[in-house]
Amino acid sequence: DAKTTQPPSMDCAEGRAANLPCNHSTISGNEYVYWYRQIHSQGPQYIIHGLKNNETNEMASLIITEDRKSSTLILPHATLRDTAVYYCIVRVLGYSGGGAEGLTFGKGTHLIIQP
Amino acid sequence: KAGVTQTPRYLIKTRGQQVTLSCSPISGHRSVSWYQQTPGQGLQFLFEYFSETQRNKGNFPGRFSGRQFSNSRSEMNVSTLELGDSALYLCASSTWGTDTQYFGPGTRLTVL
Numbered sequence: 001d002a003k004t005t006q007p008p009s010m011d012c013a014e015g016r017a018a019n020l021p022c023n024h025s026t027i028s029g030n031e032y033v034y035w036y037r038q039i040h041s042q043g044p045q046y047i048i049h050g051l052k053n054n055e056t057n058e059m060a061s062l063i064i065t066e067d068r069k070s071s072t073l074i075l076p077h078a079t080l081r082d083t084a085v086y087y088c089i090v091r092v093l094g095y096s097g098g099g100a101e102g103l104t105f106g107k108g109t110h111l112i113i114q115p
Numbered sequence: 116k117a118g119v120t121q122t123p124r125y126l127i128k129t130r131g132q133q134v135t136l137s138c139s140p141i142s143g144h145r146s147v148s149w150y151q152q153t154p155g156q157g158l159q160f161l162f163e164y165f166s167e168t169q170r171n172k173g174n175f176p177g178r179f180s181g182r183q184f185s186n187s188r189s190e191m192n193v194s195t196l197e198l199g200d201s202a203l204y205l206c207a208s209s210t211w212g213t214d215t216q217y218f219g220p221g222t223r224l225t226v227l
Contacts, residue, residue: 034214043119043205043218044158087158091214102148102160102173103207103216 004088009110018075020109022088025069030092033064035073037084038108044087047073083113116142119208119219127225133194136222140187140208146170147189148216149181152203161204164189193224201226 005023012018024033034049048055048062050071055062061074075082087108120139128134140147149161160173164183181191187208193200203223207216 032214041203041221043207043221044216046215046217049215102150102163102171103158103214104160105158107157 004090004106006086006088006106006109008107009112011112011114012075012078014080014113014115015077018078018082018111018113020073020075020086020088020111021070022073023070024088024090027068027090028092031090032092033062033068033071034089034091034103035060035062036087036089036103036105037082038087039081039084044105047086078111078113080113080115083111085110119206119217121204121206121219121222123222124220125223125225127227128196129227130196130198132196133192134196134224135190135192136204136206136224138189138191138206138208138219140189140206141217144208144210144217145187146209147183147187148207148209149189149191150205150207151175152205152221153199153201158205161191196226198226200224 035047036044038044050062064071085108122137146165148163152158163171167183178194183189203221205221207218209216
C-alpha cells in the first residue's frame with residue numbers, strides 16, 4: 001500500500017469547514033483513498049473513499065487531485081463532535097474485507113474543533 | 116442494523132495468563148479483522164478471517180491466535196500474556212469484495 005503523509009494536528013472553529021490534507025505521491029493506479037476517523041477511545045469509523053473522482057456523502061466530501069498524488073477531506077460544518085484523529089489510507093481494493101495485509105493506519109491528523 | 120459488538124469491553128489479567136476476546140460482526144458480514152492499538156505502535160493489523168479461514172495475518176507472534184465460527188462470529192486468543200499486550204483490541208467486519216470496514220468499540224485489555 002502507498003505511504004501517506006498527514007499533518008499531525010489541525011484546529012478548526014466550530015461551524016467552519018475543516019479541510020484535512022493527505023499526500024500520497026506514490027499512489028498507484030488501482031489504489032483507492034480511504035478516510036477513517038477515531039474519536040477518543042472508540043473504534044475507528046469509516047468516512048468516505050474514492051478512486052479518482054470527487055466523492056460526497058452525508059458525512060464529508062473527498063477531493064482528489066487530478067494526478068491523484070494528494071487529496072483533501074472536507075467536513076463542511078464542523079462540530080465539536082468532529083474532534084478526532086483522522087486517518088488517510090490508500091490501498092488496493094481487497095478481495096475481502098481486509099485485503100492482503102489489513103488496513104495500514106499511520107499516525108493520522110488530530111483535528112480539534114474549537115468552540 | 117446492529118453494529119459490531121465486542122465482549123468484554125474491559126479486562127484485567129496478570130502476566131502468564133491467557134485471554135479470549137469475542138467479536139460479533141454486523142449481520143451479513145462474513146469478513147472479520149482484528150487490530151491491536153497501543154500508544155506506542157498505533158493501530159496494527161493482527162489477522163483476518165473469512166468463511167472460518169484465516170486469510171491474512173499481520174506481524175505478531177504465535178501467542179496471538181483467532182478463529183471464526185460458521186455464524187461469522189470470531190474470537191481471538193492471547194496466551195502467556197505479557198505486559199506489552201496491554202492494549203485496545205479492535206474487531207472490524209466487512210462484506211466480501213469491499214474494503215469498507217466497520218469497527219466495534221474494542222476491548223481494553225490491561226495486563227498486570
